[in-house]
Amino acid sequence: MLQNIYDYLLLMSLFSIWLVILLNMILVTSGFINYLKHYRNKKDRILSEYPFVSILIPAHNEGKVIEKTVQSILDLEYDNDRYEIIVINDNSNDNSKEILENIKERNPRRFFKIINTDNIIGGKGKSNALNIGFKESRGEYIVIYDADNTPEKIALKELVYDIENDPEAGAVIGKFRCRNKNRNLLTRFINLEGIYFQWMAQAGRWQLFKLCTIPGTNFIIRRSILEKIGGWDTKAITEDTEISFRIYRMGYHIRFCPYSATWEQEPETVSVWLKQRKRWIKGNYYVLIKNFKYLFDKKAGPIRFDLLYYLSIYIFFFTASLISDLIFVLSFGGFIKTYIVGYSLLLWFMAYVLFVLSVQISSSTEKGELNFSNFIIILIMYFTYCKLWMLVAVIGLASFINDILFNRKVTWYKTERF
Structure with missing residues (x-):
């Protein structure tokens, strides 16, 4: 029986949490169906002729990882005369320039360009670096890889195959995996998060709504689209999400290709992870505000679902989790009293089971990931890693509000490499 306002708040918050997790459960189930459909009936995916493609690699102080990345792209299974590599060494002050020059000397390819920027035209974030590289490119399609990526050899061919065979696709995205997943507990959390949110949830949204959001890497986009929209938004620090909304507003969809995969390095310390995720949250709030008006536009199509999806995660789930945790702490400390412990525990347990x-x-779709060790990681993930997300959500929101109130220039944080 509901006795006071704390009971109502607790029940509403737990119900909201449960609904968001249920939504993700539906997406994951749909993603699993998509996975079965693709891998049980995979046919030959070969084109009679492959188009000329430009691969852009934005890099700022990436000396620790850039050689491995460029070498993996040089080794792609794609005709050397049909793709160019453009590395934008963006105002780096480490040894990136020397490493890149050595790679080029060892690989005297016709279509391999290095652009070194200074602090006047460069050093202004990933979007600006991509715009610089795009101006120097000449491919019919543009492909983006982050500087810590090692794409699988067929990754590019798979992206090209899908966009060539789907004239309504403005872009095609692949999946990305954590290459340093066994480093520590944090990277194992991130690995499972990537499979869950960036693999299954993307596949589920594509299966249900023909809707995806571009990740920061391993995607292909039509040159004609970039020319029409004027490139990347330099004010957006999550340029991938922002450009996705503009592509949909043009009437295109973004296709999901599970056969194209890249392996990337993830943060290995909590401090680096917090800074990276804080940037994601601030950037996504910018995108939400920029596109909020389309939530009420019937012609906006799939954008409306994506806006609701981001609102459910960054507003409803965040607020509900904060309220439920606060009430629990206050109740446990004897500062307040609640009377629906049984109901709240039931809803909490249901949410926990759905999450696990x-x-x-999700983990069953990747070779070697469905094991007892990962099961234990998943069991503790809800109480640890997910709570870290709440902390970074608070920090990100506070920083975003401060930027607006004090008219602060938004800076782009480049993830530290290991």
């Missing part, structure tokens, strides 16, 4: 089941289903 969702991540388990």
Whole structure:
């Protein structure tokens, strides 16, 4: 029986949490169906002729990882005369320039360009670096890889195949995996998060709504689209999400290609992870505000679902989790009293079970990930890693509000490499 306002708040918050997790469960289940459909009936995916493609690699102080990345792209299974590599060494002050020059000397390819920028035209973030590289490119399609990526050899061919065979696709995205997943507990959390949110949830959204959001890497986009929209928004620090909305507003969709995969390095310390995720949250709030008006526009199409999806995660789930945790702490400390412990525990347990089941289903789609060790990681993930997300959500929101109130220039944080 509901006795006071704390009971109402607790029940509403737990119900909101449960609904968001249920939504993700539906997406993961749909993603699993998409996975089965693709891998059980995979046909030959070969084109009679492959188009000329430009690969852009934005890099700022990436000396620790850039050689491995460029070498993996040089080794792609794609005709050397049909793709160019453009590395934008963006105002780096480490040894990136020397490393890149050595790579080029060892690989005297016709279509391999290095652009070194200074602090006048460069050093202004990833979007600006991509715009610089785009101006120097000449491919019919543009492909982006982050400087810490090692794409699988067929990754480019798979992206090209899908966009060539789908004239309504403005872009095609692949999946990315964590290459340093066994480094520590944090990277194992991130690995499972990537499979869950960036693999299964993307596949589920594509299966249900023909809707995806561009990640920061391993995607292909039509040159004609970039020319029409004027390139990347330099004010957006999550340029991938922002450009996705503009592509949809043009009437295109973004296709998901599970056969194209890249492996990237993830943060290995909590401090680096917090800074990276803080940038993501601030950037996504910018995108939400910029596109909020389309939530009420019937002609906006799939944008409306994506806006609701981001609102559910960054507003409803965040607020509900904060309220439920606060009430629990106050109740446990004897500062307030609640009377629906049984109901709240039931809803909490249902949400927990759905979360564990969702991540388990997701992990089953990747070879070697469905094991007892990962099951234990998933069990503790809800109480640890997910709570870290709440902390970074608070920090990100506070920083975003301060930027607006004090008219601060938004700076782009480049993830530290290891």
